[in-house]
Amino acid sequence: MTEPMEGEEIPRSIVYLAPHEGESISHYLGRWFRQDVVQADSFSVGGRLRLGKILLRWEKFYFxxxxxxxxxxKLAKLxxxxxxxxxxMFPPEGESIDPHPIRLCAACYGEAPYHRMQWQWQSIDRxxxxxxxxxxxxxxxxxxxxxxIPSEWPTGKCQKCGMSYRKMVKYQKPG
Ligand SMILES: [Zn+2]
Ligand SMILES: [Zn+2]
Known part of the structure; x- marks a missing residue:
């Protein structure tokens, strides 16, 4: 009766945050750092692991x-x-990345609001x-x-004019 049900969740640390399918490392790190529990504990990844500068590079897609x-x-453990x-959440081996410009499929974003790693592949423009x-x-x-950079996408809106990313779909050209 008390045996774990199939599909029951494994106990996780309080800082655990499930990644979305295809989510980019930058978007994930942004969500991870904004978690209340992480903020409240002033959980210092950089200080603890000397990964600070490296994380910043990954947030900018500098690989x-x-x-x-x-x-x-180290990061996985933390x-x-x-x-x-x-x-x-990183590009697969052999796949070149364009760190600029940051790209968006607003149709995908409307279905699930996060940045996909694939959008930054050099080989992809659609x-x-x-x-x-x-x-x-x-x-x-x-x-x-x-x-x-996608770690700074908490609101999903243009920071200049306020247009929401999901509404941008009507400006996307077929390709
Ligand atoms: Zn799409
Ligand atoms: Zn704008």
């Missing part, structure tokens, strides 16, 4: 030099993720699911603000 297995293992789960060209800046009237 040169690429993340080392030691760095990945945030209570499996190494494989964490690795999935969303295959929606057959739309990715946006590279705000399409708002006379705005054209670049998208901030």
């Amino acid at each position: 040169n030099p690429p993340p080392s297995s030691t760095e990945i293992a 945030i209570d993720l499996e190494t494989e789960q964490l690795m999935q 969303c295959d699911r929606h057959r739309l060209i990715l946006l590279t800046k705000c399409p708002g009237h006379k705005c054209a603000a670049p998208f901030p």
